[in-house]
Amino acid sequence: MASEPGDSRLAQKVLPSRAMSDDLTALVTGLAQRAKEASRVLANASTEQKNAVLRRVAGALRGEAGDHVLEANSKDMAAAQDMGLSTAMLDRLELDRKRLDGVADGLDQVAELPDPVGTVVEDRVLANGLRVGRMRAPLGLIGIIYESRPNVTADAASLCLKSGNAVLLRGGKEAFRSNTAIAEIFTRALEDEGLPPESVTLLPTTDRQATLVMIGLDGIVDMVIPRGGEGLIRFVAEHARVPVIQHYKGVCHVFVDRTADAEMALRIALNAKVQRPGVCNSMETLLVDADVAPTFLPKLAAKMEAEGVEIRADERAATYLNGVKRASAEDWDTEYLDLILNVGVVDGIDGALDHVAKHGSNHTEAIVTEDAAHADRWMHEVDASLVLVNASTRFNDGFALGLGAEIGISTTKLHAYGPMGLAELCTLKWVGQGEGQIRQ
Amino acid sequence: MASEPGDSRLAQKVLPSRAMSDDLTALVTGLAQRAKEASRVLANASTEQKNAVLRRVAGALRGEAGDHVLEANSKDMAAAQDMGLSTAMLDRLELDRKRLDGVADGLDQVAELPDPVGTVVEDRVLANGLRVGRMRAPLGLIGIIYESRPNVTADAASLCLKSGNAVLLRGGKEAFRSNTAIAEIFTRALEDEGLPPESVTLLPTTDRQATLVMIGLDGIVDMVIPRGGEGLIRFVAEHARVPVIQHYKGVCHVFVDRTADAEMALRIALNAKVQRPGVCNSMETLLVDADVAPTFLPKLAAKMEAEGVEIRADERAATYLNGVKRASAEDWDTEYLDLILNVGVVDGIDGALDHVAKHGSNHTEAIVTEDAAHADRWMHEVDASLVLVNASTRFNDGFALGLGAEIGISTTKLHAYGPMGLAELCTLKWVGQGEGQIRQ
Numbered sequence: 001m002a003s004e005p006g007d008s009r010l011a012q013k014v015l016p017s018r019a020m021s022d023d024l025t026a027l028v029t030g031l032a033q034r035a036k037e038a039s040r041v042l043a044n045a046s047t048e049q050k051n052a053v054l055r056r057v058a059g060a061l062r063g064e065a066g067d068h069v070l071e072a073n074s075k076d077m078a079a080a081q082d083m084g085l086s087t088a089m090l091d092r093l094e095l096d097r098k099r100l101d102g103v104a105d106g107l108d109q110v111a112e113l114p115d116p117v118g119t120v121v122e123d124r125v126l127a128n129g130l131r132v133g134r135m136r137a138p139l140g141l142i143g144i145i146y147e148s149r150p151n152v153t154a155d156a157a158s159l160c161l162k163s164g165n166a167v168l169l170r171g172g173k174e175a176f177r178s179n180t181a182i183a184e185i186f187t188r189a190l191e192d193e194g195l196p197p198e199s200v201t202l203l204p205t206t207d208r209q210a211t212l213v214m215i216g217l218d219g220i221v222d223m224v225i226p227r228g229g230e231g232l233i234r235f236v237a238e239h240a241r242v243p244v245i246q247h248y249k250g251v252c253h254v255f256v257d258r259t260a261d262a263e264m265a266l267r268i269a270l271n272a273k274v275q276r277p278g279v280c281n282s283m284e285t286l287l288v289d290a291d292v293a294p295t296f297l298p299k300l301a302a303k304m305e306a307e308g309v310e311i312r313a314d315e316r317a318a319t320y321l322n323g324v325k326r327a328s329a330e331d332w333d334t335e336y337l338d339l340i341l342n343v344g345v346v347d348g349i350d351g352a353l354d355h356v357a358k359h360g361s362n363h364t365e366a367i368v369t370e371d372a373a374h375a376d377r378w379m380h381e382v383d384a385s386l387v388l389v390n391a392s393t394r395f396n397d398g399f400a401l402g403l404g405a406e407i408g409i410s411t412t413k414l415h416a417y418g419p420m421g422l423a424e425l426c427t428l429k430w431v432g433q434g435e436g437q438i439r440q
Numbered sequence: 441m442a443s444e445p446g447d448s449r450l451a452q453k454v455l456p457s458r459a460m461s462d463d464l465t466a467l468v469t470g471l472a473q474r475a476k477e478a479s480r481v482l483a484n485a486s487t488e489q490k491n492a493v494l495r496r497v498a499g500a501l502r503g504e505a506g507d508h509v510l511e512a513n514s515k516d517m518a519a520a521q522d523m524g525l526s527t528a529m530l531d532r533l534e535l536d537r538k539r540l541d542g543v544a545d546g547l548d549q550v551a552e553l554p555d556p557v558g559t560v561v562e563d564r565v566l567a568n569g570l571r572v573g574r575m576r577a578p579l580g581l582i583g584i585i586y587e588s589r590p591n592v593t594a595d596a597a598s599l600c601l602k603s604g605n606a607v608l609l610r611g612g613k614e615a616f617r618s619n620t621a622i623a624e625i626f627t628r629a630l631e632d633e634g635l636p637p638e639s640v641t642l643l644p645t646t647d648r649q650a651t652l653v654m655i656g657l658d659g660i661v662d663m664v665i666p667r668g669g670e671g672l673i674r675f676v677a678e679h680a681r682v683p684v685i686q687h688y689k690g691v692c693h694v695f696v697d698r699t700a701d702a703e704m705a706l707r708i709a710l711n712a713k714v715q716r717p718g719v720c721n722s723m724e725t726l727l728v729d730a731d732v733a734p735t736f737l738p739k740l741a742a743k744m745e746a747e748g749v750e751i752r753a754d755e756r757a758a759t760y761l762n763g764v765k766r767a768s769a770e771d772w773d774t775e776y777l778d779l780i781l782n783v784g785v786v787d788g789i790d791g792a793l794d795h796v797a798k799h800g801s802n803h804t805e806a807i808v809t810e811d812a813a814h815a816d817r818w819m820h821e822v823d824a825s826l827v828l829v830n831a832s833t834r835f836n837d838g839f840a841l842g843l844g845a846e847i848g849i850s851t852t853k854l855h856a857y858g859p860m861g862l863a864e865l866c867t868l869k870w871v872g873q874g875e876g877q878i879r880q
């Protein structure tokens with residue numbers, strides 16, 4: 001997920017001293033309670049019922065209901081242009097037939113995924129004959145707080161629905177008409193399949209106080225996932241009374257070990273930096289062992305410059321790169337999301353591990369090495385949601401790692417660390433089947 | 441874990457308006473930061489090193505250092521008696537040679553358990569040849585907040601240590617001398633084995649403001665586990681800025697289905713209620729299908745009364761039980777932890793599921809049935825950390841479920857649901873081993 005610069009406005013404009021409207025609190029609490037009640041029915045819905053809803057929504061988006069979504073989106077776009085939103089924000093907001101078909105295809109794909117609910121793992125028989133295991137069960141009611149992309153409404157709702165969770169959506173102000181049109185399609189499809197329409201509830205207001213109420217509903221909302229920029233996530237994490245899945249930023253490194261295959265290292269570095277620079281799993285800093293820096297860095301710089309990448313070097317790297325720009329102290333902690341790359345020289349794997357421990361963001365860290373002991377140390381010692389040996393950092397997402405879908409990437413270690421698919425939207429409850437066993 | 445009535449004092453005596461001492465904030469923050477730094481070393485300690493520490497502590501407790509603990513405990517006991525603490529609290533506080541040997545045996549047992557750190561699960565090879573899996577890694581720094589039992593100092597420290605986590609301990613005021621003596625043994629053993637002594641840090645104050653500082657250290661403390669009564673847990677959950685593992689109470693049910701083997705149902709009900717009534721996985725309410733209530737309830741009442749159990753019945757159950765006491769509305773939500781049992785008659789499994797959804801505490805729920813479809817519905821539809829068929833509720837703990845140890849039982853669904861052993865004190869990070877794979 002790319003950072004959305006507009007998100008920080010949410011944090012800036014909140015006035016904590018303002019008295020919260022009782023009406024707003026009652027409205028949001030009431031909607032959340034009804035969604036929570038719906039979650040209890042949804043938790044026991046059959047796979048067929050849930051898939052039927054998803055396919056109905058996909059079909060509707062491809063047909064007349066999709067036209068209504070596009071009309072609503074046109075109004076959102078016109079208003080956003082009047083408000084003077086940036087080109088990047090307008091692009092995130094805009095839907096067209098092609099994008100909408102993509103959303104519909106995504107829904108069909110989620111319908112194809114295996115249902116996690118009710119699957120049992122770690123099944124075993126204890127010495128007393130009691131058969132125990134851990135069964136995946138929905139979390140309950142999940143809150144999603146997001147900004148300008150209206151496709152998140154359908155993506156998030158589909159993943160929550162498939163995993164048996166009800167969802168409370170709080171979208172961005174700019175996309176309100178689009179989000180409402182999409183949510184209404186879910187509501188109708190749920191009703192048509194005999195499931196509670198409140199299973200997918202879009203807050204009818206984008207008032208920031210409504211968000212504060214929503215993230216304070218301990219015991220009703222089971223988990224909140226903010227999707228957007230660092231400002232949004234910090235705001236939610238700071239004010240929430242319910243558990244929050246956090247993903248602040250990706251400052252991802254590639255470390256070129258002394259024993260690295262230089263061609264492989266160049267291929268991985270290039271892919272990690274330029275294949276899609278605007279996403280969180282792209283590389284921001286390349287580290288290289290001092291032993292191979294003199295030969296490797298000039299080759300790297302040539303390749304990167306050919307792709308339009310600006311290099312910012314530390315003092316030691318600069319000695320091998322004529323006229324290169326110097327990295328500032330802040331650069332090593334910056335998620336550029338752009339064609340800019342920090343390059344640093346370190347003393348062996350220990351130097352690389354120290355740098356990553358200091359500047360890494362617990363997201364994705366790769367080593368290129370032919371040394372099995374170094375590979376092993378890297379995998380064990382680096383604290384990141386995905387630790388890679390000889391592969392591009394770009395693999396850290398739910399699709400690339402085979403989860404089939406992704407609702408976000410967690411960089412906190414509680415509950416889920418890394419990409420979250422359907423299984424990570426569930427809990428594991430213990431189940432036990434006995435023949436009258438009692439405790440001795 | 442039994443409720444500790446004294447714990448609520450923590451919540452009552454906090455004065456949120458009082459200006460927090462800068463010194464205290466600096467002290468606690470500094471200790472936590474050093475413990476966090478220690479956690480990075482501990483995360484990469486070998487299994488042998490960690491086990492050597494545990495065995496050293498066990499040996500020390502059995503020898504001279506144990507005598508010092510007992511002396512410290514005598515002083516705690518004398519002070520507690522002067523303060524007029526209840527007999528129950530004094531019993532929780534007291535250590536003797538036998539209890540201390542039990543603590544030492546527990547440490548040896550933790551040393552025997554497999555090390556979770558570095559184990560890989562869900563190992564698989566993706567279509568592109570990238571081999572991925574999820575490796576258990578420590579969470580970092582775990583905070584434990586507990587009350588009068590000094591053995592928790594050793595239990596919690598040993599489980600955190602074995603799982604590669606540093607621990608910040610905040611024990612009860614009454615046990616301060618005992619806790620300090622035990623923590624010092626860990627510190628020395630860590631030093632002797634070349635591990636950072638700060639890996640086990642006991643707060644040198646039991647000031648409530650210190651607790652507030654500790655549970656506010658977002659980014660330093662990775663998880664807090666309050667061990668004690670509902671008051672303590674609510675206080676921590678309400679004021680924490682770091683993730684909290686909650687376990688409020690166990691209002692556990694046994695439902696006797698229409699098809700139940702009556703003898704089995706009686707055996708399970710008796711075990712669930714009387715084998716150890718003061719713990720969270722004991723039964724508080726028995727529900728019975730209306731069809732079998734007339735024959736089952738008189739038998740149940742006879743057995744329970746012979747064991748000294750007071751029955752509190754609903755209106756329907758009372759018709760089969762002469763002169764029985766009636767249950768009040770609050771009784772159905774009460775964790776008695778005593779020889780008191782609510783008995784209610786329900787209409788089939790749907791009535792039982794409704795009752796449990798309304799009054800259950802997400803802890804342990806058992807059905808006694810010979811009907812496979814009812815067993816299946818119970819396991820899928822009940823939302824509890826352990827859902828049982830034909831077995832006693834008493835099985836919900838880490839030892840009984842084969843985890844080898846337990847640091848607590850989570851009744852919240854995020855991260856861990858149910859008993860938490862060594863694996864639940866870890867996160868799962870993704871690891872990937874490639875041969876130069878890049879993203880297409």
